[in-house]
Amino acid sequence: MSMLEADAPAARDAWKPLVVCPDGEMSLQIRATLTEMGVEFCHLPEYPHAGNMSVLAQPGCNICFIDVASDQELALLLIAEASADVPVVALNSRNDADLILRCLRRGAREFLAQPTPEQTAGVLQRLVRERPNTAHRKPSKAYCVMPGKAGCGASTLAVSLAFELKRGGAASVLLVDADHLESSIAFLLKLKRGFHLGDAVHDWRQMDLDVWNRLVVPCHGLAVLPGPEDPTSPTEIDHAAALGLFGFWREHYEAIVVDAPCVHSAGSEFAPVSDEVLLVTTNELAALHATRRSIECLERHGVDRTRLKLIVNRYTPATGLKPDEVQTAMKLAPYALLENDYKVVQAAVLEGTPVAPVSHFGHSVRELAERLTGKEKAPVKRSSLFGLLPRRA
Numbered sequence: 369m370s371m372l373e374a375d376a377p378a379a380r381d382a383w384k385p386l387v388v389c390p391d392g393e394m395s396l397q398i399r400a401t402l403t404e405m406g407v408e409f410c411h412l413p414e415y416p417h418a419g420n421m422s423v424l425a426q427p428g429c430n431i432c433f434i435d436v437a438s439d440q441e442l443a444l445l446l447i448a449e450a451s452a453d454v455p456v457v458a459l460n461s462r463n464d465a466d467l468i469l470r471c472l473r474r475g476a477r478e479f480l481a482q483p484t485p486e487q488t489a490g491v492l493q494r495l496v497r498e499r500p501n502t503a504h505r506k507p508s509k510a511y512c513v514m515p516g517k518a519g520c521g522a523s524t525l526a527v528s529l530a531f532e533l534k535r536g537g538a539a540s541v542l543l544v545d546a547d548h549l550e551s552s553i554a555f556l557l558k559l560k561r562g563f564h565l566g567d568a569v570h571d572w573r574q575m576d577l578d579v580w581n582r583l584v585v586p587c588h589g590l591a592v593l594p595g596p597e598d599p600t601s602p603t604e605i606d607h608a609a610a611l612g613l614f615g616f617w618r619e620h621y622e623a624i625v626v627d628a629p630c631v632h633s634a635g636s637e638f639a640p641v642s643d644e645v646l647l648v649t650t651n652e653l654a655a656l657h658a659t660r661r662s663i664e665c666l667e668r669h670g671v672d673r674t675r676l677k678l679i680v681n682r683y684t685p686a687t688g689l690k691p692d693e694v695q696t697a698m699k700l701a702p703y704a705l706l707e708n709d710y711k712v713v714q715a716a717v718l719e720g721t722p723v724a725p726v727s728h729f730g731h732s733v734r735e736l737a738e739r740l741t742g743k744e745k746a747p748v749k750r751s752s753l754f755g756l757l758p759r760r761a
Contacts, residue, residue, distance in 0.1 A: 382496050385409040385457075386429035388416070388446065390438040394459055398433060398483040405485055407492075415442050431495070433480070435459045436471055444474045444573075445608055448615020451475025452508060455495050459483065473576050474612070475619055508618035511740065512642035514628040516649040516659025521681040523552035524713060524723070525648055525706070526627035528730065531722040532737040533623040534589050542584070542621040544593045546628045546635035548603050551595030553627055558720025559585050564596045565635075566603040572612045580616070588722060591621070603634055610637040631665040640670045644740065646703075648679045651688030656697055663700065677703040679736070684708045704739065706732040 385402065387409055389395040395413065402409045410429055415438070432450045436443040437460045447456050457478045458471040468479050478491045513529065515522035523545075530543040545553035546565055554561050563583040571579055584591040596603065617624050626638045639645050645666065649659040663676065678698060680691070683705040695701045709729035716723040723730050737743075 383407065383431045383492055384429050385431045385433050386412065387433045388412045389433065389435040389459060390414055391435045391459075391461075394435055394437070394461060394483070398459065398480075398488070401483045401485050401488050405489060415439060415446060429454070431455050431457065431492075433457045433459055434476075436467060437461065440467065440470075441608070444470060445611050445615075447471060447474040447476050448612055451477075451615065452618040457491055470573070473574075474615055508622055508624065509644075509741070510614060510618070510624040510626070510642040511644050511646055512626045512628050512639045513646045513648060514636065514639060514662070515630055516647050516662045517655045518550075518630055520648045520650050520655055521706075521713075522646075522648040523547070523550065523556060523627050524717075525646070525679065525681060525733070526625050527553060527556050528723050528733045529646075529737060530590055530623070530625040531588065532725070532730075532733050533625070533741070535725065536734075536737050536741060536743065538623040538741075540591070540621045541589070541623045541625065542591045542593065542617055543587075544617075544624065544626045544638075545595035546603075546605070546626050546638055548596050548601070548634055549599050549629065551597070551599065553592060554594040554597075556717055556720070557587055557592065559587060559592060559594055561594050561597050564594050564603075565605075566596050566601070568593060568613060569603055569605055569609050572609050572616070575613070575616050577620070580620075605635060605637045607637055607640070610641050614638070614641050631662045631669075639666060643675065644677055645671055645675055646677045646679050648681050650682050651680050651684075651690075651694055653689070656689065656694065660698055663698065673700060676700065677740075679704050679706065681706045682708040682710075704732070704736045706736070 385407065387395070387398055389398060389411070390413060395411070399409070399411060431454050434443050434446055434450070434456060436458045447458065450456050451474065455477045456475060457480055458476040459480055460467060461481055463481055471479060477495060480487060480491055511529065513522050513526040526543065530541050534541045543553060544565060545551055553559070562585070568575070568583055584593050626642065628638055629635045647659060647662060649655045666676065667673070678700050680694060680702045689697065691702050691705065707728040709727050712727040712729055713723055723733070725734060
């Protein structure tokens, strides 16, 4: 018995493909092949809209075959999106070396030109053998930190959250400055600017590690992509570029933190493609009014409330609204309250260093990071012995 024949049952049982193939002839070939092999599959005769590859989860599919001939650009976006969750096999009857390279850069694991039973079985078997090596890779998580109103401290939080995620065990963390006007990250960390987000957007279709490593700046264990030095040259980012860059970033970083501008500004396009949107406000009335309007705009742009995390920064109980009043006003409960620690934060800005993790603000950010990553510690229960002690008046 050949190795191909010996591995065939494992490959057949391991995978349930989703076939996304508008090309009629290719669709017939791949479906006939999978049927002949006895592989259960689902079929989409049209491309789903970019940002809607969640269809993968509905039928329980764990691998995706995508036709890249019918619409190359849309197919590449779908590859970038789907490859964050499952292995992707690109389908194209033409042996186009440039297209193959672009598919691989976007995250495709295999390229299939002739979907015969033998070639398809070979692809599935190779992916089965690779599975043990990839099963332990943690899924990437992307956080978009956005101000509900300018001046609420979103950039400071983005920097501190990125460092806290790294301290909390993330193997690789990327911090992106998407606010071309404020461009605060380089200022806060005293970084010497070279390339910036605009350069990444310009080259996103041809992005690879060689290009990427020239763009980012290493800083205290993070990879940082600064904003532009010139505030008069905004970076135009459309949904395709945001999705394409996220596909590349998710391949190489366990955690991604984007410091985004206010809604409707260039750079806010990263919010709809992030896993979580941390909307930063204070408990002052003017800030809450602007933040409520920002929530409405985000919802119109496809960010539902399950992904919105309301962060109340510089919280002081003696001033402004209390948490329950904030919830009533915003119709959204505060996800975290970050303590007002003005002197410590300003000292970190002057030194160009992360906020000290032992400070009140640093402690608040650590609790936020633990909650976001599911590492939140359960409250310690008092033993019955403590109940016998007299309480302080």
